[in-house]
Amino acid sequence: MNKYFISLLEEETPKYIIITRHIKKLIDANKIEDGERLPSIRGLAEFLDVNNVTIVNAYKKLQSEGYAVQKIGSGTYAKRKDISKNFKKEYSEVLKKISSKALYEYIDFTGETPNNAFFDIGAFKNVINEVLDRDGAEALVYQEALGYEGLRESISEVFWANKVNSDDVLIVSGAQQGIDIVSKALINTNDSVIIERPTYSGALSVFKSRRADIFEVPMESGGVDVERFEKILKKNKIKCFYTMSYFQNPTGMSYTTEKKKQILRLAQIYDFYIIEDDYLSELIYDKDIEYRSFKSLDENDRVIYIKSFSKIFLPGIRIGYLISPIKFKDSIQNSKINTDISTSSLMQRALDLYIKQGFWKDYISNLNNLYKDRYLFTEKCLKEFLGKKVDFISPGGGLHFYLKIRDCIKVDSINLFRMAKNRNVLITPGTLFYKNPSDGRQYFKMGFSKTNENNIREGVEVLGHLME
Structure with a gap:
């Protein structure tokens, strides 16, 4: 020493x-x-x-x-001081200080949304103009409690083949608001909820703010550990289970159809509800991954389904939707009205027309082709430069990888974040995704949506050098 x-x-x-x-x-x-x-x-x-x-x-x-x-x-x-508990504030302050202009000086692996360079803004501009020509001032002032009827009908027809009634669709301002209003409607102080371990930090913050008793079940290949899940159910009265069914944030793992059915059976037996955050399921690159949501398999009205268009489309439009069980329909709708009354009428109408005219289908198809190549390139770079330093599972879709730093590497994800930031590379440490932040010190998330192939290679190579 x-x-x-x-x-x-x-x-x-x-x-x-x-x-x-x-x-x-x-x-x-x-x-x-x-x-x-x-x-x-x-x-x-x-x-x-x-x-x-x-x-x-x-x-x-x-x-x-x-x-x-x-x-x-x-x-x-x-004695190693646990700095991970206070790291969330440091992380957010770092990203705030890096202005949108300065961000271009960084290799940004923190992004969770598609690159706006892939979006045809001209087509969307024409759609907005068409809506204004068609509806006039009504497009700006008309409000409906459930959301614009035309958009709800398009969602029912295009995404659910009319198996869901448009009156059961509630338009919200993105998935985060959906999670928030569902929590306000369902969860009271000391109610018990189960979450995946690790999980999306935004959802974790919502449940903590409701002062819920939070139980964690580890994520594994194919979904959560069902055996440990049921042990919690046997000992506790659980109100709901929050899950991200595809390309979970942060692990990137997806649920098998069989595991979904097992959890749905448990929901009926132990009388709890499933909050399904359908995250990035449009971006499936592995043909062996079958798309079947919890909601599509739900025979007992146990699933509250939440979908965001912001994640896959343009974050600025802030539109998503949820479908709730009949039992909670009124309380969730009232919770939405108490939050913000209505989501932007103009953006709802524009999105509706965008879907109806076939732009949405073409956009998603193009995005899949573009990001599949970038996904495979990132995977190749990780194996080449970090292969002996980290472990990871290739998710087969989505926009990120989740990596575990091997025990032989004497650096954790917080220090790696700090060192990488000084080399103009940004990553997301795993401490942000755990109820106990120190549990995530060996992990970090690396998104590839905001970074081109040259920068991906350079950034991963920098991380490899820092780990040495």
Whole structure:
């Protein structure tokens, strides 16, 4: 360990402060491991040519700041401070400080929406003009509680083959609002909910704000661990289960049809409801992945289905929809009205016409072709530059990969984020997706939707070097 202290004391700052800062950096970078015995006071004092009191003061400061613990008769030991709990604020502030202009200077692996360069803005502009010519001022002021009737009818016809009644479709301002209004309608303080582990941070925040008792079930290949899921159900009265059925955020995993049916059976037996966030299911690259939502398999009206157009279309239009069980239809609709009364009438009408004229189908088809190539290229780069440093499962669709840093690599995802940011590369550490943030320190999410192939290769190569 002594090699890390060479050339340390050339600053004018008090020596014990310099030593303290240096040891903290080594602990944070895992160069001094959690629980590792620090050098003896006399030994380190002799090595740095300082008096014993300097080292004593440094070790006391480390203890006061939570970076060390003293064991009587044994010595002082490093204690890795859990910085992951406060990291969410740091992460969001970093992204806010990087303006939209400055963002182009970064290789951005944090994006979760399609690149707007792939969107034909001209076609959408023509659709908006056509709506204004057709409906006039009514397009801007007319409101319906459930949402624009034409759009609800298009959703029923195009996406559900008329198997869902248009009156059962509620237009919302994106999936996040959908999760929020469903939670307000269903979940009270101390109600119990089950979530996937890890899960979408926005949903986790909503359930925490409702002061719900949150149970986690680990994600595995094909969906959550059903055996552990049922153990929770046997011991607790569960109100609902939140799930992302395709290309789950962040793991990228998708549920098998069989596992969906198992969970639907459990919902009927144990009397709970499933909140299905149908995330990016339009982007399926692996032909072996079959699209069948929980809602399409639901025979007992147990699924609250939420779909966002913002994720796959343009984030700025903020439109999605939900379909709820009859039991909760009125309460969820009232929750929506209490939140914002109505979603933009003009954007609803424009999206309706965009779907009716076939632009939506062509857009999704084009997006699949473009992103399948980028997905395969990213997968190739990960294997080439990170193959011996991380483990990951290829999701077969969606817009991101979820990677686990191997134990032999002495860096966690928070420190990797910080180092990568200094090299103009942005990633999303896994700590953001767990009820207990420290559980995600070995993981990070890497999206490829906002980055071209040249930058993907360069960015992954940078990450590989930093892990060394």
